[in-house]
Amino acid sequence: MPRTVLFLSIMLFVSGGFIFAQKGTGKLYRIDRYESIYLPLGKISFADKLIEYKVGTPPPIQKYRDSIQCLHEPNYKNYQTPNFVSLGCGGSLTVEFTDNGFMNLPGDDLYLFEVGPSKEPAKVEISENGMDWIYAGKIAGGKSSIDLIKEGIDTETVFYFLRITDLKDLCKSKSAGADLDAIGAINSVIKLTINADVLFDVANYDLKETAKQGLDSLAESIRKVDKATILVEGHTDSDGDENSNMLLSENRCISVKNRLIEIFGEDSLYEFEIKPYGESKPCVPNDSEENKQQNRRVEITVLPSRDYYESISRE
Template identity: 40%
Template sequence: MPLKYTALLLLLPCAVIAGQADNTPPPKPHPLKASTQRLIDVTPGAKQALSLAAEGDITPLTTAELEQLIIDAGGSLTKHGRNFADELEQTGATGQFSAEEIAQMVAQTAKGKVNAGHIRKILQQREAAQQPSLVGGRQSDDCPGLVYGAGKREICLPLAELSFADRVVAFTPGEKPSKVPFNNPAKALGEPDYRATQSPDFISIGCDGELLVQFTDNVLVDVAGPDLYIFEVGPFVEKTELAISQDGSSWLEVGVIEGARSDVDINGLVAAGEHYNYVRLRNAGKSCGGMHSGADIDAIAAVGAEIRLSLDSALLFDVGKYQLKPEAKTALDELLAKVAAYGPDIRVTVEGHTDSTGSDSDNKLLSEQRAMSVWQYLAPGLTLSAQQVSIKGYGESRPVASNDDEEGRALNRRVDLLIKPGSRLKR
C-alpha cells in the first residue's frame, strides 16, 4: 500500500476513539491499523516517510519497496550506518553509490539504522538527473542524425532512430528474475523511452540474466570514437558483460561495462570493414533481486552503424543462378530510389549471401556473382566512384536465421546493401 494512503488510514481510527465514553470497552484493534503499525515498527525511517508522504513532499513507496531498495543496495533493515557502508565496500557494491552518497548515508543513519527515506532521496536525485531527454532524440547542428540522452551521457547517433536494436533473439531471466512488468525484453528495443523507475519502459534482465538482440535495418561497425551505446537506466548501474556477433552463434567478448560507463569502443577488437548484427548482454552485478533485478536496459544503439537494405534472392534469381530475373526490375528500381535518396556522399557495400545447401566454395562464388549482378544494375543510376563501392560474397558464413528449416534458409539467401551515410543523413 502506498505510504500516503497508509498515513491517512492511521488517522481514521483516532477520531472514532476520541468520541467514546470512559466506561466503553476499548474496541478490538483494527486489523489494518495493527498491520500498518507492525510495518512501521520493523522499517527504519517509516515514521518519517509517512509524515512526509502525508504532506505530499515525496513520491510514496510501499514498505516492501523501501525494504527491497535497501536490500538491493547491499544493506539490511537492522544494519547501523557505519556497518552499512562497510558492507557495501566489502561486497564490491560501492560502485552503485558515490563516496559522497555513502558519507551522507552514514551521517543520516547516526541514530542506529539504515534510513530508508534518505536512500529514497538519493534515488530521486539520480532519477531527476537521468530523466531529461531520455525519451526519443533531438536535432542538433553538430549531429548528422539525432542526439539522445543528456549531460555527460549525451550521444550523437548519425542514423537516428535506425541506430537501435530491432529484434529480441533470446532472453534468459537468470536465477533471480525481475517482477512483472519489468521482465519484458521487448522494452530494450527501439529508441529510449525511460521516464521513471515505476514506469515499465525498460527491461531488468535479472541476476545472471542474458539478453540477446539483433540489428536488422543497420549493422554495427567500427568508427572513430564509441561504436555501441547501452542506455542503462534506473537508480543503480549494474555491471554488464558485453559480447557481439556476426551470425548469432560465434561471439566476440568485448568486456564488462563498468559502473556508469555506457559507450563502448570495439576498435582493436575487430578487423577493418567487419560488421556485427547481434549484441549479447549478461548481468554481472553482485547485488540484484527484487522488482528490478539485474541491469536495467532501456535501449541498445549502434553508434558506428551502417544502414542495411536487404533483398530476398528469390525475388532476383532462379535457384543456383546469378542472372537477374526479368521480374527483379521492380524490386531493384525501388532499391535504387532508396540508395539515391542518401545523396552522392556515401559508401556502399554490396554483399551476397546464401544458405548452407551445397559446398562452401560454390556458395561463396555464387554469392559474389549475385552481388555483382545487383550492383551492375544499380550503378548506372548512381554517381558513385569505384572507391565508394565494395562487392563481397560471404556464401553461407553469415546467416541471419537457422539453416535447419526452409523458412530460415530463405532468409539467409539474400543480397544486402550496406550504406554509410555522408555528412548528414537524409530522413
C-alpha cells in the same frame, strides 16, 4: 548469413559518436540530463526482436520483467515507470537487429541505454548468426558505449545479434541486475547484395533493361540516408582468366554506379566509390554452379559520408 528479399540481400549497420546532421535520418538521444548521443541512422538503429530473456537470481520484481521494453527507441522516464527491463542478478538478454546490423567502424559502435538509480556492470557479446558468440566488452556504471576495435574484432563482419549478461555487482534492489531501456548501433551503413546474373548477361557489363528497373527499386532503400558515400563492389566466380575477371568486375561496378547517379541526379548529396575484386573474395567455394552464381554479385554499401568520418577523427 545472407538475408534475402527477392533478389536483394539487405544489411544495415551504423557509425558515429560525433553529432553530424543528416536530415531525416540522424537523431540525438538523451543519455541523462546533460548529455545526448547521436545515432546517424536514427530510429532504425535499434535492436527490434527479442530472442531470449533469462532472469537472474534474485530476480527483479515482476513489473520490471517486461523484456520487450529493451527494444526500439529509448523511452525511459523515471525509475517508477516500468518502461525498461531488469536482468536480475546474473541474468541475460539476447536481441536481434532485423532492419539493421552493426560493424566495427571508426568510433564507438554500440550504445546500451542503461537506466535506473544504479547502473550495474554487464558483459556484452555479439554474434553474426546467433550461434557463435564473440566477447565485445562490458558496460560499467555511466559508461555504456562499446568500441569493437578494442577487442580486436574484424572490420568486415556484419553482426545482427547481441547478448548482455549482468555481472552480479548489485543484486539487492527492486530492479536487481542491469536495467535496459534500449540497445542501439551507433556505427551504421546499409549494404545491399545483388546477384550479378540479375543485372548482366554472361561476361557482359551492360545493364539489362530489367536490371535498371531493379536498381530503381533498390534506390528507395538508399534514400533512407540523405547524405552518404555509396561504395559499389564487384565480384565474379573463378571461371576464366583472373585479369579478365578483375576488369569485368570493375566495368560492372562502373555500370551500376552510373545508373545510380542517373537515378539520384548529379546534384544529390551522395559520393560514389568503386572497388572491383574479381574472383578474389568468393562468399562460398567455387565448386558448383549454384555456388558460382552466388559469387557473381555486386555489393552496394551505403556509409555515412566522408565528412561524418572526418568529424569523428577530429574528436
